[in-house]
Amino acid sequence: MFGRWAVEFCADHELPDDALAWLIATDQDGFVSRDWFFGEVTERFGLAASVDDTWRQCRRRRPELVSCRQEVLASLTLLRDDGWTVAIVTNGQADNQLGKIRRTGLDQRVDAWAVSGELGIRKPAREIFEAAARGVRPRSAGWGLGDR
Structure with missing residues (x-):
């Protein structure tokens, strides 16, 4: 699910090629605080949206992006x-x-x-x-x- 979101996020924000790898590495398989993670994302990519808004947008997409093998x-x-x-x-x-x-x-x-x-x-x-x-x-x- 996170990988799908990260691909969408990079495309939506027209981020550079290394952005996806950075997102995945920084997420640390979900073992870091979401507030911290989205703070880092907002700062790194200079987003106009707040940390809370960026996290909220991700949260909204999560149920739609998840799958079960x-x-x-x-x-x-x-x-x-x-x-x-x-x-x-x-x-x-x-x-x-x-x-x-x-x-x-x-x-x-x-x-x-x-x-x-x-x-x-x-x-x-x-x-x-x-x-x-x-x-x-x-x-x-x-x-x-x-x-x-």
């Missing part, structure tokens, strides 16, 4: 067909995360989700995982997978 969707279907209960627990703003869940088709392949921006609870707090499990019948034990 077909093998991931197929694996989720196989897990559910095998009797597993599958839930998503994610930090982030509700509109953005829910848009991504729906856009990718994950909403059709999981049993539940819990979004921190909707609940006011963030991972790794136990309560957000409990919220995801509410209303579904998980097995007696569970597994958690994450990106970090």
